[in-house]
Amino acid sequence: MCRNVGRPGYDPTAHGTGIVHIGLGAFHRAHQAAYTDTALAASGGDWRIAAISMRSTETAQKLAEQDGFYTLIEKSPGQSCARIIGSISTAFALRIQRAQIMALLTSPEVKIVSLTVTEKGYCYYTRDNRLDLDNATIRHDLAEFDQPISVPGLIVKSLSERRNLGLKGFTLLCCDNLPNNGEITRHVVLDFSDRIDPHLSNWIKNNVTFPSTMVDRITPETTDDFVEEATKTVGVFDAVPVQTEPFSQWVIEDDFKYDRPAWDAAGAIFVEDVAPYEKMKLRMLNGSHSLLAYAGHVAGIKTVSECMSTPELRELVQLHLAAVSTKLTPLAGVNYTAYSHKLIERFENPDIQHATYQIAMDGSMKMPQRIFEPAEEALVEGASIQTYAFTTAVWFRYLLGKSENGNRYSLRDPREREIHELLAGKKDARAIFGALKMADGLLPQKLFANETWAKTVIDSLDQILTDGVLRSAASAVA
Numbered sequence: 001m002c003r004n005v006g007r008p009g010y011d012p013t014a015h016g017t018g019i020v021h022i023g024l025g026a027f028h029r030a031h032q033a034a035y036t037d038t039a040l041a042a043s044g045g046d047w048r049i050a051a052i053s054m055r056s057t058e059t060a061q062k063l064a065e066q067d068g069f070y071t072l073i074e075k076s077p078g079q080s081c082a083r084i085i086g087s088i089s090t091a092f093a094l095r096i097q098r099a100q101i102m103a104l105l106t107s108p109e110v111k112i113v114s115l116t117v118t119e120k121g122y123c124y125y126t127r128d129n130r131l132d133l134d135n136a137t138i139r140h141d142l143a144e145f146d147q148p149i150s151v152p153g154l155i156v157k158s159l160s161e162r163r164n165l166g167l168k169g170f171t172l173l174c175c176d177n178l179p180n181n182g183e184i185t186r187h188v189v190l191d192f193s194d195r196i197d198p199h200l201s202n203w204i205k206n207n208v209t210f211p212s213t214m215v216d217r218i219t220p221e222t223t224d225d226f227v228e229e230a231t232k233t234v235g236v237f238d239a240v241p242v243q244t245e246p247f248s249q250w251v252i253e254d255d256f257k258y259d260r261p262a263w264d265a266a267g268a269i270f271v272e273d274v275a276p277y278e279k280m281k282l283r284m285l286n287g288s289h290s291l292l293a294y295a296g297h298v299a300g301i302k303t304v305s306e307c308m309s310t311p312e313l314r315e316l317v318q319l320h321l322a323a324v325s326t327k328l329t330p331l332a333g334v335n336y337t338a339y340s341h342k343l344i345e346r347f348e349n350p351d352i353q354h355a356t357y358q359i360a361m362d363g364s365m366k367m368p369q370r371i372f373e374p375a376e377e378a379l380v381e382g383a384s385i386q387t388y389a390f391t392t393a394v395w396f397r398y399l400l401g402k403s404e405n406g407n408r409y410s411l412r413d414p415r416e417r418e419i420h421e422l423l424a425g426k427k428d429a430r431a432i433f434g435a436l437k438m439a440d441g442l443l444p445q446k447l448f449a450n451e452t453w454a455k456t457v458i459d460s461l462d463q464i465l466t467d468g469v470l471r472s473a474a475s476a477v478a
């Protein structure tokens with residue numbers, strides 16, 4: 001049991017709600033809500049968070065029953081540190097509480113709307129980073145603007161209401177792992193509003209800002225086992241505890257329409273340009289994660305820390321980090337070698353059970369910024385493409401939907417059905433490569449038309465199919 005459970009260093013009821021957060025997953029509760037909790041204790045302000053769940057109802061209901069309070073447990077090897085977070089004032093689920101949510105989003109007190117809705121929540125097309133007009137939820141929302149079910153639809157609807165009510169706009173703060181995440185958010189919102197009313201788009205341009213951010217904290221999902229473990233650690237039952245690592249980072253573009261909490265008091269950094277931090281994190285951390293997720297899941301290895309105890313994969317990640325980091329532009333105050341060492345240590349944390357299958361989700365939305373973009377740059381510069389090609393090949397192997405021990409699994413990808421159809425009956429590396437290349441916008445055309453790239457990926461996949469993931473990884477590092 002944890003001897004000292006931290007408590008909010010302020011009276012939560014004395015602070016109003018100035019933030020609406022969309023996406024009530026564990027990551028938000030480990031990251032932005034924790035920063036806000038510290039900021040409230042340091043500088044006060046009406047900055048509590050009203051949190052919204054777009055799809056599920058369970059977490060919102062459970063959290064509302066606990067008046068927004070929950071336990072955050074930071075786990076370092078052999079040690080747990082628990083803290084009660086008080087920054088969430090209320091929680092609602094869109095499926096059953098639409099009216100309450102619209103009231104929040106049109107509240108004059110709300111100055112920031114933040115988002116952790118995962119890559120696919122933005123309904124964007126990775127080929128051009130614009131709104132995907134074929135997306136079923138976007139088609140629904142354009143037809144039924146008053147009943148939005150997508151994130152762009154809900155945001156534009158609430159901004160339209162604010163404009164009609166003569167209210168101000170807000171800062172829309174994307175906290176997801178997208179490339180130039182502020183710009184993609186801006187694109188999808190304006191692309192959507194352009195189709196509703198161009199005057200509304202103009203109003204949004206003048207009344208909303210879209211700062212980019214880089215967010216980082218490794219946060220596994222909350223499982224039933226963890227709920228039990230958390231209850232034992234703290235000594236009180238909590239239906240929605242969150243487990244995370246001690247490390248966290250938040251780099252934010254300082255472009256707020258109105259004021260903001262003192263997140264810097266909790267360690268957030270405000271900068272003019274987030275892009276180099278975001279590139280570093282997406283390519284080094286998230287790129288390695290995708291490598292381990294597909295290799296691990298196909299080889300039957302369940303967590304990232306178990307992958308790190310598998311010498312072939314550990315060495316491959318080291319090789320990958322070295323290849324990526326040497327190509328990044330130097331960044332003041334950041335030492336990429338030290339950052340790599342820290343990543344290895346974080347991935348190894350045995351107390352963080354971060355499932356490879358969790359990270360494997362939504363690969364079609366993750367691979368472009370994590371693997372394809374740096375691969376394309378490496379090709380142009382004549383640098384090594386080996387680990388990018390291996391990650392791509394092992395992702396293709398994952399897309400077959402059957403692990404090496406014969407277990408079938410769902411791909412958990414928005415393009416799952418189409419991928420299954422394309423790959424039906426395809427067994428050899430060249431046929432798999434050719435079939436996936438046919439999927440509209442799935443793979444960047446220029447990169448996949450490159451012969452060196454195609455050959456390296458096909459050879460790698462061929463070896464994975466013949467020798468298995470681990471032997472192929474071993475020969476990749478030999």
Ligand code: CS2
Pocket residue numbers: 177215216217218219285286289290358359360366
């Ligand atoms: C992971 C990220 O699931 C994934 O795709 O790579 O959620 C990762 O754990 C976070 O970005 C860490 O900050």
